[in-house]
Amino acid sequence: MALCRRHGDRGDCVSPARLTAFAPGRVNLIGEHTDYNDGLSLPFAIQPGVRVAAEPRDVHDVVARALDRGEEVSVPLSGNLRRGDGWADFVRGAVGELEAAGFELRGAQLEISADVPDGAGLSSSAALEVALCLALLAIADIPEPDDRVALAQMCSRVENNWVGAHTGLLDQLASLLGQAEHALRIDFRTLEVRPVPLRTGAWSLVTVPSGERHSLAASGYNERRHECERARAELGLDSLREACLDDLDRLPGPLDRRVRHVIEENARVDATVEALERRDLAAVGSLLDASHASLRDLYDCSTEAVEQTVARLAQGGAAGARMMGGGFGGHVLALLPPDARLPHDARPVAAAAGARLLGSE
Ligand code: GLA
Numbered sequence: 001m002a003l004c005r006r007h008g009d010r011g012d013c014v015s016p017a018r019l020t021a022f023a024p025g026r027v028n029l030i031g032e033h034t035d036y037n038d039g040l041s042l043p044f045a046i047q048p049g050v051r052v053a054a055e056p057r058d059v060h061d062v063v064a065r066a067l068d069r070g071e072e073v074s075v076p077l078s079g080n081l082r083r084g085d086g087w088a089d090f091v092r093g094a095v096g097e098l099e100a101a102g103f104e105l106r107g108a109q110l111e112i113s114a115d116v117p118d119g120a121g122l123s124s125s126a127a128l129e130v131a132l133c134l135a136l137l138a139i140a141d142i143p144e145p146d147d148r149v150a151l152a153q154m155c156s157r158v159e160n161n162w163v164g165a166h167t168g169l170l171d172q173l174a175s176l177l178g179q180a181e182h183a184l185r186i187d188f189r190t191l192e193v194r195p196v197p198l199r200t201g202a203w204s205l206v207t208v209p210s211g212e213r214h215s216l217a218a219s220g221y222n223e224r225r226h227e228c229e230r231a232r233a234e235l236g237l238d239s240l241r242e243a244c245l246d247d248l249d250r251l252p253g254p255l256d257r258r259v260r261h262v263i264e265e266n267a268r269v270d271a272t273v274e275a276l277e278r279r280d281l282a283a284v285g286s287l288l289d290a291s292h293a294s295l296r297d298l299y300d301c302s303t304e305a306v307e308q309t310v311a312r313l314a315q316g317g318a319a320g321a322r323m324m325g326g327g328f329g330g331h332v333l334a335l336l337p338p339d340a341r342l343p344h345d346a347r348p349v350a351a352a353a354g355a356r357l358l359g360s361e
Contacts, residue, residue: 018055019053019139020051020053021131021132021355021357021358022049023050023126023127024045024046024047024048024049025049025126025175026045026122026171026174026175027043027122027324028041028043028170028174028333029042029044029198029272030042030269030287030288030291031186032299032323033261033265033301034188035167035168035170036225038241039188039240040187041186041188042184043170043173044178044352045174045177045179045351045355046116046122046178048122049115049355050112051112052128052134054110054111055109055139056108056109057106061075061107062077062091062110064091064110064112064132067112068113073088075088075095077099090162091110091132093158093163094136096158097158098133098136103142105136105140106140108136110136119330120209120214121323121324121326123171123174123175125159125171126156127171127355130155130355131355134355134356148177148354149173151176152172152177153169153172156169156171165221167221169186169191173193174354175355177193178353178354178355181199181350181351182196182197183196183351184196185269196273197276199276203338204336204342204348205348205350206342206347206348207324207349208331208343208345209332209345210303210323210329211309212306214328214330219326219328220300220301224301227254228258230255231255234251234255235250235251243262254300257298260294264290268287271283282319285320286319287320288320288335289320289322291322292310292323299327301323301327302323306327309332313332313334319336319340320334321335333349
């Protein structure tokens, strides 16, 4: 342990010489494109994620190295930061948003490693934002804010303001609040988060790559969000959470289809919670299928590669399969009954704990 003398009259405090922050990726069981419409989702944190190892540095900057790319970026502290390009914007954004929130950071050397694939719909971006923020706070000896919802909001500003994807809060909340063996029913209108036991017994949840990467900033994601905003304004509502099926006649295409998806997807989240509570996994499978059909036909965010993967899983005996996250490529989630054969490229996923410091030396 090295001593830190930043707290002046309040005496010495002990600051770790090296620490590692870990933030998990997530699977969203159901409730897609609902978060930015004040709706409902049911994600869970998974075991793969992003690790950020941090050491204090005497220079007043943050030097971050992405181990898988062999690339390094240096970001000045208390500087006039601007958006740049690529993964370095996550580091600029984490520094920029933490400082804007009033945190007094200190120089740090960071090493970033990940075992959650990017472009998969498993929220590698949110995991990176969360792990960076936790590491930068801890290495500056700043206690983590009690309110993890507020921390999730700050991490999401990194994504919105620096990376350029106008995403909602789903991924950051799942990464920060995840609990082993539970999915989280999130109500984005009240930000109430309720853990729901995810008891799958002999059934398995797996993810399967479609072979196509997705990128939120470069896909139709921002356009979908904009369409929802137009529909909300046209209906004169505070959010699409208040929309009902009768409203659809008042909307031009494709806004009517987007809103129908949001209304019905919210209902599917609560139907899934109820099915899990009565351990009716066949019903969960049907809800996953219905969610996928809606994302494909009403929200128009599927691709040929995703469709082929979903069809292959259905033919192989999956009880349900659907695209995950923003769509437009990425991995497919499937629910397999006890007797189904595990596809060669499937990875079982289970609900795991949320972001944390892994310990210090
Ligand atoms: C991405 C975004 C989330 C959410 C999903 C779609 O994962 O980051 O905020 O909108 O897409 O449900």
